[in-house]
Amino acid sequence: SQTIHQWPATLVQPVGSPLSLECTVEGTSNPNLYWYRQAAGRGLQLLFYSIGIGQISSEVPQNLSASRPQDRQFILSSKKLLLSDSGFYLCAWTGFPSGANVLTFGAGSRLTVL
Amino acid sequence: AQSVTQLDSQVPVFEEAPVELRCNYSSSVSVYLFWYVQYPNQGLQLLLKYLSGSTLVKGINGFEAEFNKSQTSFHLRKPSVHISDTAEYFCAVSDNSNYQLIWGAGTKLIIKP
Numbered sequence: 001s002q003t004i005h006q007w008p009a010t011l012v013q014p015v016g017s018p019l020s021l022e023c024t025v026e027g028t029s030n031p032n033l034y035w036y037r038q039a040a041g042r043g044l045q046l047l048f049y050s051i052g053i054g055q056i057s058s059e060v061p062q063n064l065s066a067s068r069p070q071d072r073q074f075i076l077s078s079k080k081l082l083l084s085d086s087g088f089y090l091c092a093w094t095g096f097p098s099g100a101n102v103l104t105f106g107a108g109s110r111l112t113v114l
Numbered sequence: 115a116q117s118v119t120q121l122d123s124q125v126p127v128f129e130e131a132p133v134e135l136r137c138n139y140s141s142s143v144s145v146y147l148f149w150y151v152q153y154p155n156q157g158l159q160l161l162l163k164y165l166s167g168s169t170l171v172k173g174i175n176g177f178e179a180e181f182n183k184s185q186t187s188f189h190l191r192k193p194s195v196h197i198s199d200t201a202e203y204f205c206a207v208s209d210n211s212n213y214q215l216i217w218g219a220g221t222k223l224i225i226k227p
Contacts, residue, residue, distance in 0.1 A: 044158075103215065107157045
């Protein structure tokens with residue numbers, strides 16, 4: 001079976017500090033990987049998606065970056081956090097066997113920037 | 115461009131009463147339709163999906179949704195809700211050209227005892 005892991009689950013960081021959120025998928029190969037953000041009271045915002053190692057598409061210009069160093073690993077980073085980066089970050093994947101259209105989400109990482 | 119509208123930001127309903135959460139999308143071209151549920155402080159979980167075939171789709175936890183092409187709607191229903199259904203529900207649409215999902219703003223289902 002397939003599983004998706006996200007960590008850390010909760011993070012409190014000062015403004016200007018760096019960020020690294022990690023996501024790994026098990027039980028499948030060559031998944032499409034996604035980073036979403038939910039800000040308080042707002043819907044889902046797609047930040048980045050990746051169709052393969054080293055291939056990253058950015059949907060929204062911002063203070064964040066993403067990398068995919070391995071087939072099933074997706075990392076969300078920032079060099080200097082802003083207050084507006086606070087939110088609930090969700091990693092997700094699509095691919096075999098669920099299908100290209102079906103997103104499977106991780107449990108999320110809640111980031112508070114103070 | 116495709117858009118998804120969930121008209122109700124919150125829907126309060128008494129326990130064991132029926133509920134309908136509304137979802138409308140903008141484009142009438144071939145689409146795939148989804149409902150996801152998010153329990154407090156958790157990730158999203160797929161409730162049900164429409165890809166093709168029967169327009170009435172049954173999902174987990176007793177939910178179902180009906181695809182109405184003429185009205186471009188995909189409303190979610192449950193005949194009798196339980197306190198454990200308290201969550202936020204998201205409708206999403208993709209066309210079969212790029213598989214990118216367009217999300218609605220979400221509807222919070224509030225169950226009153």
